[in-house]
Amino acid sequence: MKTPVFRKSPRTPRLRSHAGWLRLPPFANTADLLVYVHLSHALCRIDVEFPMLYQWILLQNGSLPLKPDQQFTSEPHVCSATLVWPVDTAPAETNSLVVDPCFSTSGLTFAVRQLSALGASLEDIGFFFETHGHGDHVLNIRPRSSAASSHWSTRQWRRWTVSAQQDLDATRGIQPISCPGHADDLQALRFATREGETWIVGDAILDLQWLRLWQYYWPNMYGRDDVLQTWRTVAEILAHANVVIPGHGPPFAVDAALLEELVGGFTHAEHHEHCADVVDRLRHRLAALRR
Secondary structure, eight states, X not given: OOOOOXXXXXXXXXXXXTTEEEEOOTTOOOSXXXXXXXXXXXXXXXXXXOOOBEEEEEEEOOBXXXXXXXXXXXXXXXXXXXXXXXXXXXXXXXXXXXXXXXXXXHHHHHHHHHHHHTTOOGGGOOEEEOSSOSTTTSSEXXXXXXXXXXXXXXXXXXXXXXXXXXXXXXXXXXXXXXXXXXXXXXXXXXXXXXXXXXXXXXXXXXXXXXXXXTOOOGGGOOOHHHHHHHHHHHHHHHTTOSEEEESSSOOEEOOHXXXXXXXXXXXXXXXXXXXXXXXXXXXXXHHHHHO
């Protein structure tokens, strides 16, 4: 196998494989290319990516009152709202993106407190992105909320699109990924952080409890094809992500223990007999993490 030829570059690119991130020397080439390397004595094709590194914080902690066992709790029905911006910078109008900004009154108060700890405010956020068009994820700030200053409105935030991704250097490393199932228009955002690959997935995964029980949001009365697509979307996310920010729960890490549990419990998933490819993908990622 020939050794790739690298030229000097100011950035430190990394290789992404199913096993995770492999860091290249700081002088590596930043051109788009494919290389082949030996991992565990097997020839594996991996993509060379040079993402900008990002950081994130939750501006609203998502929760669902409905639980997978069909019981209700007193928790509010609110989505996770996440702020993303490049590492080693402060959030600003030109570099920050809030995902699923559907704030309750208490959620907005929490968001203002989180931003204040960063030395920032609502006015410093430049863009917003909605993972899908359901009413509990679209841009909304409760009227007359004392948390928002009287002169500020969400009209100051611009909708983030693929076009904005290409035009703004600060967001070029954020990739929208189609994740149908829960909603046909659902898109996750995928980006690199110091913890590895992070995915903000909206309701493609509701929270860790729903995931572990292989449950989907059945009140929406999905058909078989929707359920199968939901499981395939879950597999796509877990095949790549190191950290997942779900639509209505705390972030969680994708590790061998979680994947082993999901593989073992997949027979409880509705219509599992029609999508053996889902568990195959999870087993493949699990084997990679165990190497």
